[in-house]
Amino acid sequence: MTLARRLTVLVTATVLLLLAGTWTVLRAADTTRQDRRASADDPPSEPGTVTLGPRPDGPRLVFRSMIWGPHRDELASVPLDHPGATRTVSAPDCLRFHAAAGTGSCLQAVHGVLQDTYRVAILDRDLHELRHYDLAGIPTRTRVSPSGHMVAWTVFVGGDSYAGTDFSTRTSILDTRTWTLQENLETYTATVDGKPHQAPDTNIWGVTFADDEHFHATLASGGKTWLVAGNAVEHTLTTLHGNVECPSLSPDGTRIAYKKRVPGLSEDEPWRLHVLDLKTMAETATAEQRSIDDQALWLDDHTLAYALASDDGSALWRVPADGTGSPALLAAAALAPAVVR
Template sequence: MKNSTRLLVLLLAVVLLGGIGTGAVLYAADRADRRDQEQAGGPAVRSGSVSLRAPGRQLVFRNLAWGPHRDEIATVPAGQLDGERTASGLKCLRFHAASGTGICLQAVHGALDDSYRTVLLDAELHERHVFPAAGIPTRARVSPSGHLAAWTVFVSGDSYAGTDFSTRTAIVDTRTWALDDNLETYAIVKDGHPYQAHDTNIWGVTFADDTRFYATLATGGQTYLVQGDVTGRTLTTLHQNVECPSLSPDGTRIAYKKRAPEASADAPWRLYVLDLRTMTETRTAEQRNIDDQALWADDGTLLYSLPGDFGADLWSTPADGTGAPRQLLTAAVAPAYLG
């Protein structure tokens, strides 16, 4: 056998053995991942490709199942929520998506302290643009068109339950990257009159379109539902005692958490729905404390998180006050329905 032939055979053997070795390592790692998940007793999760434009309706969310894919954005078919989850490898604290645009609020772990950032994503979860975030992430939303995205962070404090917190809410245009980095600079119209105060906080944006949105305004110890105008840079109060609003797909109702007079100070919120035409409130069948910005699964069903064994689970309840709550997905938070 010629030396050149021997060398070629040797090279082919090295490549073949290398491929076998890599495959064995990946297979062993996958088995280890599954073993870890089984031992934790949580839902099955595998790594894979996640697209915001995948065919069919899907639920995308932050996976909280213990194991190597905890905190990663994952997906399951909307019609098979108990199926195996596909995890993307992208970790987020808060997430939302619409029309091929995603928003991911992340922690950046430093040697001495953590910082935070807002990452705007394309349909394949690739970074399009990054903005620094001024504090701990708490809320995120993308407009139905995907052209606008909003996020809220705690600048001080880490809960809405008390009074010693301050928020910062920003809106960005994903077409131009023009940024309104603090909605507190918008002109406020309260009860039909211009209003100014040093204690205003704004959080929990939900978009109607690329101009109008709704949010919570806190001032003077009270909270209000406000309608925002991106072009006019105004906020107009509509209704009192509304926090973390979520606009229905048909644009007629707001789901929100309301401070109930009979509730305790450390668990004050109940889930309500407001008819924007009549300003009539409907209390949902969910009687537990809701500290979340609910998501509309469709025009008649609300989705929200409650504490669970893995940190949080997703529950649903009818929006009209009938029926009863039911657990929809374990070990999950920050959902978005796509497709």
């Protein structure tokens, strides 16, 4: 055997050993993950049928289940008026999720030998995949328009947190009627404080739809953030109000729930949950005093739901939108909710 051939055999064997070792480590980690047992305090779950369509028994809350065990990351469904009830769980796994009018958006991890990749799966009312699209980075936000026709998602293409300024996002909008994909909202024509805006550090994230044409989102540039009104047909963005992140439009279309950076708070936990009246631009702080790094969900016109860290990774909480009351646990071991009516 020649020296060159010996070297080739040696390199090939080394690569195979490295791949085998990596697979073994990943397999062991996955086994450990699945072997963890749900705590006695976690709500019970049972496999079954999860649907994104209306049900005769009333509205449902559908979310990513965070209970450790074989059904972690699957979609869970509970009655909206009884969120502590036994969960019906079903594949697929989703990192982030939202749904409306029988259309679901499921941002997923695709586990590889050397690294994970990500994609978005568009689901029908029975959780069947209609199409999927590769994602350019780590999933962070997704929303479906009230009609179910439009889907938006945001990923981190640089960094993995909104807390600092060293991150980059990409936000896309998909029309499920034509499967037309607008890959990057940063190509839109932007107007900031009444002036045309073009800057290399522009980031856009957190779309929330009013209808199939109009939406709101966050635009960031120069260390500042704004609430923008967007038009998916005219491809325009216009700022409305400053210091708004991860907006969420109320069902009646009159208010925006959002994260607001409050001076004096920790750089790692800088936000408080607020509500903005779109007619008067008056801000109302909610009774939640903890830092919220989430795109809140309106359960109805009066109540907000949002995620906070927990022993399982995340739990859902709720609080009145008008500043009264106090926070209350909505669903333990849960993330990324949607109300299915």
